[in-house]
Structures are given as C-alpha cells and as structure tokens.
Amino acid sequence: MPFVITDPCIGTKDHACVDVCPVDCIHPRKDEAEFEQASMLYIHPDECIDCGACVPACPVAAIYDSVDSTPSTQQGLVEANAVYRAGDSGAVAKAEAIVKAHMAAHADLMAVPPAERAAAHAKG
Numbered sequence: 001m002p003f004v005i006t007d008p009c010i011g012t013k014d015h016a017c018v019d020v021c022p023v024d025c026i027h028p029r030k031d032e033a034e035f036e037q038a039s040m041l042y043i044h045p046d047e048c049i050d051c052g053a054c055v056p057a058c059p060v061a062a063i064y065d066s067v068d069s070t071p072s073t074q075q076g077l078v079e080a081n082a083v084y085r086a087g088d089s090g091a092v093a094k095a096e097a098i099v100k101a102h103m104a105a106h107a108d109l110m111a112v113p114p115a116e117r118a119a120a121h122a123k124g
Ligand code: SF4
Pocket: 003, 020, 021, 022, 023, 024, 025, 026, 043, 047, 048, 049, 050, 051, 052, 053, 054, 055
C-alpha cells in the first residue's frame, strides 16, 4: 500500500519529503517545471516502496502510510497522488482539478493553518 500526501501540504510544500525519499517518487520536485503550478506534492503509488522515510520528515504530518489509514476527508486526494506523474502531459492539470475540488468541498479544513490541519483530520 503506497503512502499518500494529503492537504496539510497545501500551503506548506516545503520539499522535505522529496529530500529523503530514496526512490524519487515524490513530485513535482523544485527542479521540475510543474513545481510552481502544483498546490501540493504527490507520491506515485506504483513507485513508492513503503519505506516510511517521508513521514517523520514532513513538518505538518501530511503523509499517511496507506490508503486505508488516510482519513475519510482526505480520500479524494488518493486519486490526485495516483494521477500525477512528473512530465506526463495533462497530469498536473488532472491532479490540480482534484485538489481544487477537495479545497472547495473542505473549506473548513482549508481555514485551519497547515500545521494544525492534520489534527483536524482526526476530528473529521
Ligand atoms: S514511503 Fe519511502 S518510498 Fe514512499 S514516498 Fe515516502 S520516502 Fe518515498
């Protein structure tokens, strides 16, 4: 089961997870053209080896260790992680559309500062 990035990354996107991932499966990286366009980063499920290194690296607890452990409010973002693949034509737009829909549907969570958003997931 792959690891999943969720909405505390929106507004944080500090790249810490990319720097520790041993298989370079978190994108877009800062040196990729789509980094500025992306609201958050994505873990590709086919490439993640479930090593767990990214979880303690994330300052806002945005990363869950499986689809099953991802809270219900965040399940829509599972698909955003899966659909994005660096450099694929149209992939960033598809992922961003999912993220924008998530943000619209969860205005309550978006109003919580990123550092406190993961704690709000548990209450949802
Ligand atoms: S669990 Fe490991 S392989 Fe998967 S995204 Fe995190 S650091 Fe990369």
